[in-house]
Amino acid sequence: xxxxxxxxxxxxxxxxxxxxxxxxxxxxxxxxxxxxxxxxxxxxxxxxxxxxxxxxxxxxxxxxxxxxxxxxxxxxxxxxxxxxxxxxxxxxxxxxxxxxxxxxxxxxxxxxxxxxxxxxxxxxxxxxxxxxxxxxxxxxxxxxxxxxxxxxxxxxxxxxxxxxxxxxxxxxxxxxxxxxxxxxxxxxxxxxxxxxxxxxxxxxxxxxxxxxxxxxxxxxxxxxxxxxxxxxxxxxxxxxxxxxxxxxxxxxxxxxxxxxxxxxxxxxxxxxxxxxxxxxxxxxxxxxxxxxxxxxxxxxxxxxxxxxxxxxxxxxxxxxxxxxxxxxxxxxxxxxxxxxxxxxxxxxxxxxxxxxxxxxxxxxxxxxxxxxxxxxxxxxxxxxxxxxxxxxxxxxxxxxxxxxxxxxxxxxxxxxxxxxxxxxxxxxxxxxxxxxxxxxxxxxxxxxxxxxxxxxxxxxxxxxxxxxxxxxxxxxxxxxxxxxxxxxxxxxxx
Amino acid sequence: xxxxxxxxxxxxxxxxxxxxxxxxxxxxxxxxxxxxxxxxxxxxxxxxxxxxxxxxxxxxxxxxxxxxxxxxxxxxxxxxxxxxxxxxxxxxxxxxxxxxxxxxxxxxxxxxxxxxxxxxxxxxxxxxxxxxxxxxxxxxxxxxxxxxxxxxxxxxxxxxxxxxxxxxxx
Numbered sequence: 047x048x049x050x051x052x053x054x055x056x057x058x059x060x061x062x063x064x065x066x067x068x069x070x071x072x073x074x075x076x077x078x079x080x081x082x083x084x085x086x087x088x089x090x091x092x093x094x095x096x097x098x099x100x101x102x103x104x105x106x107x108x109x110x111x112x113x114x115x116x117x118x119x120x121x122x123x124x125x126x127x128x129x130x131x132x133x134x135x136x137x138x139x140x141x142x143x144x145x146x147x148x149x150x151x152x153x154x155x156x157x158x159x160x161x162x163x164x165x166x167x168x169x170x171x172x173x174x175x176x177x178x179x180x181x182x183x184x185x186x187x188x189x190x191x192x193x194x195x196x197x198x199x200x201x202x203x204x205x206x207x208x209x210x211x212x213x214x215x216x217x218x219x220x221x222x223x224x225x226x227x228x229x230x231x232x233x234x235x236x237x238x239x240x241x242x243x244x245x246x247x248x249x250x251x252x253x254x255x256x257x258x259x260x261x262x263x264x265x266x267x268x269x270x271x272x273x274x275x276x277x278x279x280x281x282x283x284x285x286x287x288x289x290x291x292x293x294x295x296x297x298x299x300x301x302x303x304x305x306x307x308x309x310x311x312x313x314x315x316x317x318x319x320x321x322x323x324x325x326x327x328x329x330x331x332x333x334x335x336x337x338x339x340x341x342x343x344x345x346x347x348x349x350x351x352x353x354x355x356x357x358x359x360x361x362x363x364x365x366x367x368x369x370x371x372x373x374x375x376x377x378x379x380x381x382x383x384x385x386x387x388x389x390x391x392x393x394x395x396x397x398x399x400x401x402x403x404x405x406x407x408x409x410x411x412x413x414x415x416x417x418x419x420x421x422x423x424x425x426x427x428x429x430x431x432x433x434x435x436x437x438x439x440x441x442x443x444x445x446x447x448x449x450x451x452x453x454x455x456x457x458x459x460x461x462x463x464x465x466x467x468x469x470x471x472x473x474x475x476x477x478x479x480x481x482x483x484x485x486x487x488x489x490x491x492x493x494x495x496x497x498x499x500x501x502x503x504x505x506x507x508x509x510x511x512x513x514x515x516x517x518x519x520x521x522x523x524x525x526x527x528x529x530x531x532x533x534x535x536x537x538x539x540x
Numbered sequence: 541x542x543x544x545x546x547x548x549x550x551x552x553x554x555x556x557x558x559x560x561x562x563x564x565x566x567x568x569x570x571x572x573x574x575x576x577x578x579x580x581x582x583x584x585x586x587x588x589x590x591x592x593x594x595x596x597x598x599x600x601x602x603x604x605x606x607x608x609x610x611x612x613x614x615x616x617x618x619x620x621x622x623x624x625x626x627x628x629x630x631x632x633x634x635x636x637x638x639x640x641x642x643x644x645x646x647x648x649x650x651x652x653x654x655x656x657x658x659x660x661x662x663x664x665x666x667x668x669x670x671x672x673x674x675x676x677x678x679x680x681x682x683x684x685x686x687x688x689x690x691x692x693x694x695x696x697x698x699x700x701x702x703x704x705x706x707x708x709x710x
Contacts (some may be wrong), residue, residue: 047674049679054678055678058678058681058682058685062681062685065685065688065689066685066688069692116681117675118675118676118678119678152696155692155695155696158689158692159689159692159693162685162686162688162689163689165682165685168680169678171681175676175679176683177676177677177679178676178678181679181682181686182682184686185552185682185685185686185689188686188693189689189693190687191693192693192694192696192697194699196578196696198697230653231653243648247654248653248655250652250655251649251651251652251653251656253647253650253651254648254651254653256647257647257648259642321579387685486647
C-alpha cells in the first residue's frame, strides 16, 4: 500500500487542506479578507509542496520511472518531474494573480480552486490506475471550468467557460468510454494489468483495443489541444482571465501529455500498433495549423493560444518516435518542462499588460519596451525561447526532439521528416514572434514608462534566470530529464 | 426477454435524452432527464448490478434530478438563456452523431465481444466498499476534493451579481 509520506499523498494533504480551508476562512472572516492574504497562504502551500518534491528527489526517496504499480499511484521520478513542472505553473499563476485579483470578487475561492486543480494535474502524472487517473483528471478539470468563467460580467469569459465546459465534458465522456472498454476486455483498471491484458489479447478483441486507444488519444487530445481537437482552445484562452489561461496553457495541457505517456504510448507498444505514423501526422498537422493560424492573429492572447497548439505538435514528435528512440521521449519531457516555464511566463506577461494598460491588441503594443521594460524583456525572452533560439533553454529541448526524430530514422523512414517539419515550423514561428518584438522595441516613440506590478516582475525575473541559466548550462536539467524518462521498448512488460 | 428489455430501456434512455435537450421548457426537460437517468439504472439491473442500480436511482433520479427540478423552478424566468438555433448546424451535428454511432456499433459488433462469456457471480457490494477503503483510498479522497471544489465553484458562479454589489458597498 502506498505510504503516507509518499510525495503524491503529501501533496494531496498540503494542497487539499489549504484548498478546503481557504473558503472556510473566507466565511469566518465574513468575506472581508484581502486578496493578498489568501494569495500568500496559497503561495506558501505551493512552495512547501514543491520543496517537499525537491527534498524527496535529493534524499533519493523516489523510484526511477516505474510506470506500473500495484497501487493506484506510484511515487516515481516520472510523476515527480511532472509535479515540479505543474507546481511551477501553479506558483506562476498564484503570484501573477496578486495584482490581477485585487479588482475581482471571491479571491479565497479563486485560490482554493487553483490549489484543487493543481492536485488533479499532479495526480494525473502519478496515477497507475485508470480510475485514479480519471478522478484526478476530473479534479483538474472541474475547478478550471469555474475559473475560466470567474469574471461573470464579462461575456467573453462566459462564452469561454461554456465552450471549455462542453468540450471538457465531452472529452471526459470519451475517456470514460475508453476506460470501460479497456476494463471490459482486460478485466482490470490497473495500468500494469491492462498492459499485460493487452499483450495476451484474443485477436478477435483487437478492434476494441484499438478503439479504446483511439478514445484515449481523442479524450486526452482535447486537453492537449491537438488538431483536430483544438477548436475550443483559442476562444477559451482569449476569454478566460489571463492568469487562468496560464494554468490551462502551461499546466492542464501537460497533464494530458502525462496521461498519454502513461496509457497511449505503452498501449501502442504492447499492442504492436503502428500508430506512430498516425501520431507523426497529427504532430505535423498540429504544428503547422497552430503556427499558420498564429500568424493571422491580431490579439496577443490569441496568438499565444495558437502557438500553444503548435507546441503540442512539437511535443508529439517525441511521443510518435518513442518506441524507437529514447531521445525522442526525453526531448518531449524536456520540452514539457520548458514549455511550462516559457508559456507560463508569456501569459503572466500578458496578465501584467492587461492589468496595467488593459490592451492585448498587437497594434497597441507599440513602445511596450519603454513603457514596461521588464515585462517586455520577459515576454521577448519567452518568445525567443519558444522559437528555440540559442542559447535559451527552449533550444536544447527542440534539439533533443528533432535529434530523437533523426535517431528513429533507421527504423521509421518518415521520422526525419518530422525533424524537418519541426525546424521549418520553428522558423515560421520566429516570424510572428519577431513581429511582436519589433512592435515592442522598434515602433512608437512617445511612450513613457509606467509602474509595473511587482508580482509580474518577480515571475519575469525567475523565468529569465531559468531560461537563460539552463540555456547556457543545460546539464542538470538534461540529467534530470534522463532520470525521469521511462524506458520504453518493444519488449518491455510490467 | 433480456433483449426486449434492453431495447425498451434503450428507447427510454435515448428518447428521454433527446427530449431533455430539445424541449423548450426547462421543467419538462428536467423531467425527461429523470427518464434518462432511470433508464441507465435499468441497464445496471440487466447487467446484474442491483447495487449500482440502487445508487443510480437514489442519487441521480432521487436527488440530483429533483434538485435540478427545484433549481429550475426557483430561477427567475428572465435569467434563463434565450435559445438561438442554427438549423444547418443542428442537422450536421445529427449526421455526424449518426456516422459516429454507426462506426462505433460496427467496430463493437465486428469484434469478438459476443464470444465473451462469464460465469462469475455478481460483485458483492461489500467488496466494492472494501476496495474503496483499501486499493482506491487515494481516489476516494480526490472524490471528496472534487465535490468540495464543485460546490464552492457552483456557489460562486450561481451567486447573483446584485448580491455581490451589495456586499461590496457594505
